[in-house]
Amino acid sequence: MFPFIDRREELKALRERLTGKSFELIIVYGRRRVGKTRLVLEAVKDLPHVYYLAVEGDNLRHFRETAERVFPEVRYSREDWEGTLHALKGKVIVIDEFPNLIKENPQILSLFQRVIDLDLLNSSTKLVLLGSSVSMMTEKVLSYKSPLYGRRTGSMKLRPMGFFSLREFFPKAGWKELVEVYGMTDGIPFYITQVKLPFWEWLEKELSSPVSFFRDEVDFLLKYEFSEVSTYKRILEAIALGKTTPKEIRDFTGLRHSDISPYLRNLIETGLIVREVPVTEKRTSKRGRYYVADNFLAFWFRFIFPNLSRIEEGTFSAEEIRETYDHYLGFVFEKVARQFLIELNKAYKLPFRFTKIGRWWHKKEEIDLLALNEGEKKALFVEVKWKSLSEREARGILKDLERKAELVGLEEWEKFYGLVARSIEDKARLREEGFLVWNLEDFELIKNNRWENIKKLQEL
Structure with missing residues (x-):
């Protein structure tokens, strides 16, 4: 098994909530395979907790059996959800694939609401509900129509990790x-x-x-x-x-x-x-x-x-x-290049710090990435090529990019032009002329956090 990788911000946020003294109802959802379970288990690994993976039926009995193995006192509680959750008051409770509980018993949401309001709200109980059915978690658990609306103290939609x-x-x-x-x-x-x-x-x-x-x-x-x-x-x-x-x-x-x-x-x-x-x-x-x-x-x-x-x-x-x-x-490399520029933006601001980035198109004309700072009226136009480019090819792409930039209509803006490719011949010469050009070699600097300043970048 791979060691736990990345998700540092998400893990820190969960740990802060799970080690606090107040009640928490945290919803973690996202598409199947995205790593929800691994993240939450990493967050609770050194905390006494109950982890239960909900199934298609008889969940109360299975949940009690799971909880009793960790907290034996549960066996003396009333054999319903109210009694079981009361016996776990003050504990960390993780229920995975919560939509299976809803499918088995649609009233479970109202039941959990009642237990939270009457018993758990003023305790240090941590209740974490996970779900892979984004539609059901959104509609049944997170929407304002849900009985749990207003009870959750935090929610996290887990997305794929970055490149x-x-x-x-x-x-x-x-x-x-x-x-x-x-x-x-x-x-x-x-x-x-x-x-x-x-x-x-x-x-x-x-x-x-x-x-x-x-x-x-x-x-x-x-x-x-x-x-x-x-x-x-x-x-x-x-x-x-x-x-x-x-x-x-x-x-x-x-x-x-x-x-x-x-x-x-x-x-x-x-x-x-x-x-x-x-x-x-x-x-x-x-x-x-x-x-x-x-x-x-x-x-x-x-x-x-x-x-x-x-x-x-x-x-x-x-x-x-x-x-x-x-x-x-x-197309994949465009996504990679976008993440690369966002990392540069965090660390260096490039020639300016952009506030939004995305594609631009009009009829048959397209620009792969356009980064904007609307307050400063500055724009960075970037083409992305999964190719090995000669200096001549790179110049041709940058010249055409300047042509397309005029179509965007940012007449009074300060404009910068960039190119991200698999490899680019003679990057240094292009950079000396003011172009922002990067290839796969430059990714190493992002990963190693070696972006110290723009001047150093230009000297590479």
């Missing part, structure tokens, strides 16, 4: 291979811990394994959220294949406009897709595009889903993925 966390899992790997791994795993701990290096050798073995997690993983994930999954799979496939507008998705799936909107809304709510608008526009802009939220889903629908039959037959090879993988990584 730079992968170096802690694979300290000897090069950045190129880490980008390749990230293209399949995103920052989702379960998928990361399945991978063995070299990546392509492992992927070949995994695809040929009769017990590969690839086959059923997405079905399991979708069944956590939706009762019927076929339409959602079709929509996710469309988006993963580059159909990003409602019309493109509708044409690919054959769904009418009136049919597709609720599906897209549900996929956004559960965190499986995101809707983005040009960074210069309001969130309500009608120019929104849809993207698959994590790389694993994008990878699965791009490479696994269309080839499931061949994988079963043993006639599909990882080499076929490798042939087009660099093209696929173009």
